[in-house]
Amino acid sequence: MALEDELSCPVCTDVFRDPVLLSCGHSFCRQCINDHWTSSSSRNCPVCRQLSPQEPVSNLCLRNTCETYLREQSTRKERDEEHECPIHGEKIELFCQTDEEVICAVCKKQEHARHKIQPLQQTLQQRKAKLKAALRSAEKSLVSLQKGTARDPKISRYIQFQAQHTERKIRMEFETLHQFLRKEEEGRITALNEEEKEKRAKMERRIQGEMLSLSDRVKELKEGIQDDDITFLQNYHRIMDRSDHTLPDQELSSEALIDVSTHLGNLKYQVWEKMKDICPYYPVILNPSAAPPDISVSDDLTSVTSCFHRQDEGNPLPLHSNRMVLASVGYADAAHAWDVEVGDSHRWSLGVCFGLEGKPATQPLTPENGFWGLRRDGDSYELMAAGMSRVNMEVNVKVVRVKIVYCHEFLQDMMQLKRWRKVSFSDASSNSLIAEFARVPLKKKLFPFVIPEDQAVPLHVVPANVTLTVEQKIPLIEIHRFSCLLFSFCICIVFIFMSLLGKSDRQGR
Numbered sequence: 001m002a003l004e005d006e007l008s009c010p011v012c013t014d015v016f017r018d019p020v021l022l023s024c025g026h027s028f029c030r031q032c033i034n035d036h037w038t039s040s041s042s043r044n045c046p047v048c049r050q051l052s053p054q055e056p057v058s059n060l061c062l063r064n065t066c067e068t069y070l071r072e073q074s075t076r077k078e079r080d081e082e083h084e085c086p087i088h089g090e091k092i093e094l095f096c097q098t099d100e101e102v103i104c105a106v107c108k109k110q111e112h113a114r115h116k117i118q119p120l121q122q123t124l125q126q127r128k129a130k131l132k133a134a135l136r137s138a139e140k141s142l143v144s145l146q147k148g149t150a151r152d153p154k155i156s157r158y159i160q161f162q163a164q165h166t167e168r169k170i171r172m173e174f175e176t177l178h179q180f181l182r183k184e185e186e187g188r189i190t191a192l193n194e195e196e197k198e199k200r201a202k203m204e205r206r207i208q209g210e211m212l213s214l215s216d217r218v219k220e221l222k223e224g225i226q227d228d229d230i231t232f233l234q235n236y237h238r239i240m241d242r243s244d245h246t247l248p249d250q251e252l253s254s255e256a257l258i259d260v261s262t263h264l265g266n267l268k269y270q271v272w273e274k275m276k277d278i279c280p281y282y283p284v285i286l287n288p289s290a291a292p293p294d295i296s297v298s299d300d301l302t303s304v305t306s307c308f309h310r311q312d313e314g315n316p317l318p319l320h321s322n323r324m325v326l327a328s329v330g331y332a333d334a335a336h337a338w339d340v341e342v343g344d345s346h347r348w349s350l351g352v353c354f355g356l357e358g359k360p361a362t363q364p365l366t367p368e369n370g371f372w373g374l375r376r377d378g379d380s381y382e383l384m385a386a387g388m389s390r391v392n393m394e395v396n397v398k399v400v401r402v403k404i405v406y407c408h409e410f411l412q413d414m415m416q417l418k419r420w421r422k423v424s425f426s427d428a429s430s431n432s433l434i435a436e437f438a439r440v441p442l443k444k445k446l447f448p449f450v451i452p453e454d455q456a457v458p459l460h461v462v463p464a465n466v467t468l469t470v471e472q473k474i475p476l477i478e479i480h481r482f483s484c485l486l487f488s489f490c491i492c493i494v495f496i497f498m499s500l501l502g503k504s505d506r507q508g509r
Helices: 003-005 029-041 060-080 107-110 120-147 151-225 228-243 260-264 267-277 476-508
Strands: 020-023 027-029 094-096 102-103 117-119 295-297 303-306 338-340 347-353 370-378 380-383 389-393 399-411 416-427 433-439 449-452 460-461
Touching: 020 029, 020 120, 027 029, 029 094, 117 120, 151 228, 151 260, 267 476, 295 460, 303 449, 347 399, 347 416, 370 433, 380 433, 389 433, 399 433
Parallel strands: none
Antiparallel strands: 020 027, 094 102, 094 117, 295 303, 303 460, 338 399, 338 460, 347 370, 347 449, 370 380, 380 389, 399 416, 416 433
C-alpha cells in the first residue's frame, strides 16, 4: 500500500486523476485544488500553505505513473477473481492429482473427497522443477546444435558427403559410357571410311582401265587414217566397226555404292545390344545408407567387405548390431532369385528379412523375428533359426543361390486357398539344394541381406544374364497365303471324304 499512498492526492486521498504541480512542488488532482481554492478564497497550498500565484501545470510523469498503476490493479483484481472457484466462490489453493485440476477446500470435501489432493504451491514447485530440468536439457541440446556436436548436424554433414560422393560416381559411370560410345562411333566411322576408300579405289581402277582401252583405240584410228588410200579404203569398214565399240561399258550395280544400311540400319539397337558387356544387370542392389561404418560397400552397390578400420565418414544413424547390409528394394510378389558369391570366405550370413524398421538393434536373427537366412561359421553351415539348425555339406559353396517362390494348397475342409512363400538356398554351380524355409508369411516385403564376417573377403552379388529378344511378326500377306492353303486343304479333305462315302454306298447296293 506504500506505493498507493505515494500516488494518492492529499485532498481526496484517492489515486491522482489529472494531477497538477504547484510552484511549491506539491501535486494535487486538478479538480481537488480548484475546489480548495474556490472554498478558501486564497491560492495557497493545502499542504505547506505557500501561495501559488501562477496557474498549476500538468504533471505528465505522475499522470502516466498513476494510469499504469490503476491498470495493473485492475488486471490483478481480474486475475484474483479468476482464481476463485467458479462453483463455490472460494479461493483456489489445492490441486487434485486424480483429475488434474485446481480446486478449492469445498471441492475437496465434496466432488473430490476420495481423490489424491495436494497443496497448490507444492504442485507448482514440483512441476516447475520438472519444467526447469526439461529446459536445461533443451538448452543443452541448443548449445550442442550451435557448436555442431549434436547428431542432426552430423547427419546433415553426412548427407552432404553422400551427395558429393554419389555425384562423383555418377560422373565416372557416365564417363565410362561416353568412352564406350566414342570408341563405338570411331569404329563405325572408320569402317565407313574404309568402305568408301575401297569402292573409290575400285572405281578409279575401272576408270583407268577404260581410259587405257580408249587410248589404244584412238591410237589405232589415227593410224588407220594415216594409211595410204588403197589400204584405208580396204580397212575402212573394219576400222568403223571398231570405232563403234570403243566403250564396252559394263553395267554398274548398287554394290558399287556405299552400303548405307550396314552402317545406319538399327544403329541405336546394335550399339545398345553391345553395351550389355559394360552394363551388367544386378538383381539385388545394396543400400549403403543402412551399412555399418566398419563395412565397405562397393561403388556399384553390389558387394560388401568387412573393414579393419571404421570409415572416415561413418553413418551417424543407429544401425543393427549384427552388421547387416540390406538390399534397397524388397519383394512383395512374384518369384525372385539371385546369386551371392561368397568365394573363399569361411564366415558369412545371407538371406531375407522383413526389414529393420522398428526392430531392436540386438534382436536375434530368427524366423520368429522376421529373418530367414543361412550362415557359415568355419566348416559348418547353419540355418538361422532358434537353436541354429546345422546343415550337412560335402563341399564348400562358392556361390549361393537364394530363391523366393510362391506356394499354395487348397484346404477342402475350410474350402479356401492357402498361400505362402518358400525361401531356399542352393549351390549355384551344381544347382543342388542346401536348405529351405517353408511357409514364410506373405504379409510384408522380403528384403535380401548379407553379413560379411571375414575381413577383406567380399560378398558379391552376381550379375544376371540378360537376353535381348526381338518380336517376330508374320506379315499379313503370309497370313493370307497360309489361310488360303489351309482352306484348300480342308476342301480337299471334304471331297475325299465324300468320294469315299459314295463309293461305300455303291458297294452296299
